[in-house]
Amino acid sequence: MNTKGTVFKYPDNVDTDVIIPARYLNTPDAKELSKHCMEDIDADYVNRVQPGDVMVAGWNFGCGSSREHAPLVIKTCGTGCVIAKSFARIFYRNAINIGLPILECEAAAEEIQAGDTVSVDFDTGIIIDHTSGKTYQAEPFPEFIQNIIKKGGLLASLKEM
Amino acid sequence: MxxxxxxxxxxxxxxxxxxxxxxxxxxxxxxxxxxxxxxxxxxxxxxxxxxxxxxxxxxxxxxxxxxxxxxxxxxxxxxxxxxxxxxxxxxxxxxxxxxxxxxxxxxxxxxxxxxxxxxxxxxxxxxxxxxxxxxxxxxxxxxxxxxxxxxxxxxxxxxxxxxxxxxxxxxxxxxxxxxxxxxxxxxxxxxxxxxxxxxxxxxxxxxxxxxxxxxxxxxxxxxxxxxxxxxxxxxxxxxxxxxxxxxxxxxxxxxxxxxxxxxxLSEIVPTVACPHLPENTRPAAELGHIKIDQVVIGSCTNGRMEDMEAAYKTLNGNTVAPGVRCIIIPATMQIYKECVQRGYVTAFIDAGAVVSTPTCGPCLGGYMGILAAGERCIATTNRNFVGRMGHVDSEVYLASPATAAASALTGYITYPKEV
Incomplete structure (x- = not known):
């Protein structure tokens, strides 16, 4: 599995309220929700994002609410993966459970610039910035989590047990 | 180990x-x-x-x-x-x-x-x-x-x-x-x-x-x-x-x-978290004249009986400042009922506050107290992220019920007096 696309860059502590504002949480419909992805921090994101594009952010990405709608809208609007210095723990769990690829890599999150073309190999954790020519190695997932991802999410993995 | x-x-x-x-x-x-x-x-x-x-x-x-x-x-x-x-x-x-x-x-x-x-x-x-x-x-x-x-x-x-x-x-x-x-x-x-x-x-x-x-x-x-x-x-x-x-x-x-x-604990002082992160804390006493449009006392953080008591102690017999909307939300029906029985609800209404049925409503910008652009709220809730309680250009300051109630009376963020 891999993705290649243009980078959208965000700061530290991007919270779930800006990823998907609670005022839209009166529906569980992912397509409808995804029209508002990142609206309060980058209103143009949903118009500019192309399938496979890469979100790059600082520390504590996804802090705040437990709403699974947050990773879901990022995935549904076509984002290929999120690279951050660190993730808030509930967001991290939710992203794995719903199948949004996420990678922790401090150096990549620091150096990659908005607009760069980046490709990511999820199996190896290798991130290549084609604009700068630099390569980064992200932390691999523990085996336990890799199994959940391979089986297609948490519930699918439970069915096999 | x-x-x-x-x-x-x-x-x-x-x-x-x-x-x-x-x-x-x-x-x-x-x-x-x-x-x-x-x-x-x-x-x-x-x-x-x-x-x-x-x-x-x-x-x-x-x-x-x-x-x-x-x-x-x-x-x-x-x-x-x-x-x-x-x-x-x-x-x-x-x-x-x-x-x-x-x-x-x-x-x-x-x-x-x-x-x-x-x-x-x-x-x-x-x-x-x-x-x-x-x-x-x-x-x-x-x-x-x-x-x-x-x-x-x-x-x-x-x-x-x-x-x-x-x-x-x-x-x-x-x-x-x-x-x-x-x-x-x-x-x-x-x-x-x-x-x-x-x-x-x-x-x-x-x-x-x-x-x-x-x-x-x-x-x-x-x-x-x-x-x-x-x-x-x-x-x-x-x-x-x-x-x-x-x-x-x-x-x-x-x-x-x-x-x-x-x-x-004896060195703790009334503390306020300023926009837009809960870590942006300042002692209430050190904040300048920060005018507010709304006060929310409630939520899963501070909608319990002791929180209602703190609000009552400050608001009873007093009046909410002109131009301030003070919204009080007891967190459960049992707390709501006790507020009615103890006469708190009457005191809150007499002070010019409103009392709502239990709901998370305003805390996450759902309803029941949404902020317009440029408005500012002091709330006993738990998050003050961008747009958390309404418009992206609104502001939420987090504080205790005592600080929020004291602020309701003055119209700006106010240090709660020693009781």
Whole structure:
């Protein structure tokens, strides 16, 4: 599995309220929700994002609410993966459970610039910035989590047990 | 190696003698919780993946609290979906309008959660129940669905930060000032993935409402959970309340903590978190003349009886400043009723405040107190992110009920007097 696309860059502590504002949480419909992805921090994101594009952010990405709608809208609007210095723990769990690829890599999150073309190999954790020519190695997932991802999410993995 | 209180509870629920930080375990759950926003997503996942029955109808709690009484047609559809699922699976802890309260005030009050429990909830503030000496943490809807189906969840055993409490809080301070001070000190990711373990001689002086408020905001420091040891305060709170027998766990004397932070409660001052992060804290006394348009006293953080008492003490016989909207939301029907019986509601209305039925409403910018562009609110809620209570150009300042009520009277953020 891999993705290649243009980078959208965000700061530290991007919270779930800006990823998907609670005022839209009166529906569980992912397509409808995804029209508002990142609206309060980058209103143009949903118009500019192309399938496979890469979100790059600082520390504590996804802090705040437990709403699974947050990773879901990022995935549904076509984002290929999120690279951050660190993730808030509930967001991290939710992203794995719903199948949004996420990678922790401090150096990549620091150096990659908005607009760069980046490709990511999820199996190896290798991130290549084609604009700068630099390569980064992200932390691999523990085996336990890799199994959940391979089986297609948490519930699918439970069915096999 | 000794275990922390959190590690002891997790080990017991995983059927293991010992656990170590970083270890991945599967643990049995005592309660699986969801609300009217997160449960519909969980129900869809549950159904889509072919599950037809819940693991234990008595160990699932579904509380309609975020957008009820329903704010619009879509919210009504979500509530209806929860209601039908709860009915179909005979979920015994289903709380609808008339019985409901804000989940994290309601479940302890009703004795649904107790000491020694292992709890997950599809709501980030599920960490509240650590106040009772339980392991309790927020998860997403898929985890809730898996929990409802299997009665288990996977966890990475957390390392711990110990908060060694000494002294006693000044009269104008409460649990909210303690937790805001701590978040100000360690930051919004200061306890990321870790447990916050509150210990020390200062614990005994904190009321259950203070402890519930402190654990409630552990997530705002990034923590997996916050937890207090079980003592006389816990036992007297649980007595006559708990549906199940409380189990008392204790940290090992040689438990390992990554860090110990000393907190002298007598040095805590009324504290305010300025926009747009809970870590942007300042002593209330040092803030300049910050004019406010709205005050919200309520939420899963501060909508309990002691919070209502603090609001009453300040507002009774006084008048809310012109141009300020003061919204008071008792967190459960029982608290609401007690506010009526004690005459608080009359005093609040006479002061020019409004009193709402229990709801999370304004805290997350749902309804019942949304801010316009350029407006500013002081709230006893838990988050002050961009756009949290309304327009992206509005501002939320977080504070205790005493500070919020004092500010309602003056129209600007105000240091609460010593009572």
């Amino acid at each position: 000794g275990m922390t209180l959190t590690q002891k509870i997790l080990a017991a629920h995983a059927g293991l003698e010992t656990v170590n930080p970083g270890q991945l375990i599967r643990a049995k759950l005592d309660i699986v919780l969801g609300n009217d926003i997160t449960t519909p997503v969980a129900i869809n996942e549950f159904t889509k993946n072919g599950f037809s029955s819940v693991f234990d109808k008595d160990k699932i709690a579904i509380v309609l609290d975020h957008f009820v009484p329903n704010k619009d047609i879509k919210a009504a559809q979500q509530s209806k979906q929860c209601r039908e699922f709860a009915c179909a699976h005979c979920v015994s802890h289903f709380y609808d309008v008339g019985k409901m309260g804000i989940e994290h005030a309601l479940l302890p009050e009703q004795g649904v959660v107790t000491a020694g429990d292992c709890i997950i909830g599809a709501d980030s503030h599920t960490c509240t129940y650590g106040a009772l000496g339980a392991f309790s943490t927020g998860v997403g809807s898929t985890d809730m669905a898996a929990g409802m189906a299997t009665g288990e969840a996977w966890f990475k055993v957390p390392a711990a930060i110990r908060f060694q409490l000494t002294g006693k809080l000044p009269a104008n301070c409460s649990g909210k000032d303690v937790i805001l001070s701590i978040i100000g000190k360690i930051g919004v990711d200061g306890a990321l993935y870790k447990s916050m373990e509150f210990t020390g001689p200062g614990v005994a002086s904190l009321s259950m409402d203070d402890r519930l408020c402190i654990c409630n905001m552990a997530i705002e420091a990034g923590a997996k959970n916050g937890i207090f040891p079980v003592d006389d305060v816990t036992l007297s709170y649980l007595e006559g309340r708990s549906e199940r027998t409380p189990k008392i766990f204790e940290a090992d004397p040689d438990a390992v903590y990554e860090q110990t932070i000393d907190i002298d």
